[in-house]
Amino acid sequence: MKAARFHAQHDIRIEEIPEALLRPDAVAIDVAWCGICGTDLHEYLEGPIFISPKGHPHPLTHEQEPVTMGHEFSGTVSALGEGVTDLTVGENVVVEPYFVCGECAPCRAGRYNLCVKMGFIGLAGGGGGLSERIVVDRRWVHPIGAIPLDEAALIEPLAVGHHAFVRSGAQRGDVAFIGGAGPIGLLLAAVLKAEGVTVIMSEPSAARQAKALETGVADHVLDPSTEDVVARVRELTGGVGADVGFECSSINVVLDQLLDAVRPAGVIVNVSIWGKPATLDMQKLVLKEIDLRGTIAYVNDHPATIRLVQQGKVNLAPFITARIPLDRLIEDGFETLINHKETAVKIIVSPRG
Known part of the structure; x- marks a missing residue:
């Protein structure tokens, strides 16, 4: 079968590889669509980062580069391993793309996203969504009902937004200020709107500003290149802050703006992955008693995330800006997102196209 394989920085190849063998308590899935994630771009430009380099296999998968990429994917169940009785062949699904040990303290506490050995399908090994077929443990497979398979490829990044919402403790009627309207920022905004939160976004790209407004995920979109976003947030919140x-x-600079824009005793959630250390004005944090929180991926968020889409509270279709075949992954996918990211939001790939 065809698969996109990471060999080294700037070296991702479309290759023919053997199909994975079905095993007990696992599910074979014919992949329909796979999104290109910002993490994939970081691997291409700067990797290996999450991908295990040669000589250092992942502790759970025991795989190292080259590995098959792709972790934002949807597909159709094509076979069931022994012991799987609650799914059916032909059922459409998405995958929570984890490897966890099940033994460390976070795993035992149910916080498997913090597993000390945690890895992701499509990065740590185990196949990936940028291939025609994959075999995944039943635990991680989520039925999606009638959600279209192309839109379902965005469930995984939407779950990232849902977990960030949960981490924030935001309540219906609150005001949220989001710095950055990239794919995760927009999908996070969609979750917040679905949960009754007023959303203010800051974004310099005109195309992404327009996307935030036309999709209805933001109530106010600010341009940090032309206006004082902190002053505007305070104005929009009656001087209180978000x-x-x-x-x-x-x-x-966005982190600095958030420290100024949230109200005293407000909460800031860092959602993005930083390529280098950030600086933080601790005096602002202390004097306003701001609660700064991290968030990574998701934990038990997929069922609630899927329900938001099934109930029509989140419409994923407008966020898909291109659909491409696997053979055009680099030219029409990675290069577009790297060089024209101001216009592209989410590009999804058909491994069978």
Whole structure:
């Protein structure tokens, strides 16, 4: 079968590889669509990062580069392993793409996203969504009902937004300020709107500003290149400040703005992955008693996330800006997102196209 394999920085190849063998308590899935994640771009430009380099196999999968990529994917069940009785062949599903040990303290506490050996399908090994077929343990497979398979490829990043919402403690009627309207920022905004939170976004890209407004996920969109976003947030909140802030850009000036824009005793959730250390004005944090929280991926978020889409509270279709075949992954996918990220939001790939 065809698969996109990471060999080294700037070296991802479309290759023919053997199909994975079905095993007990696992499910074979014919992949329909797979999204290109910002993490995939970091691996291509700077990796290996989460991918295990040669000589250092992952502790759970025991795999190292080259590995098959892709962790934001949807597909159809094509076979059931021994012991799987609650799914059917032909059922459409998405995958929570984890490897966890099940033995460390976070795993035992149910916080498997913090597993000390945690890895992701499509990065740590185990196949990936940028291939025609994959075999996944039943635990991680989630039925999606009638959600279209192309839209379902966005369930995984939407779950990232849902977990960030949960981490924030935001309540219906609160005001949230999001710094950055990239794919995660927009999908986080969609979750917040679905949960009754007023959303203010800051984003310099005109195309992404328009996407935030046309999809209805933001109540107010601010342009940090032309206006004082902190002053505007205070104006929009009657001088109080936002209840919660979300850092979705990995840009230090945005983090600084969030510290100024949230109200005293407000919460800031850092959602983005930083490529280098950030600086933090601790005096602002202390004097306003701001609660700064991290968030990573998701934990038990997929069922609630899927329900938001099934109930029509989140419409994923407008966030898909291109659909491409696997053979055009680099030219029309990675290069577009790297060089034209101001216009592209989410590009999804058909491994069978």
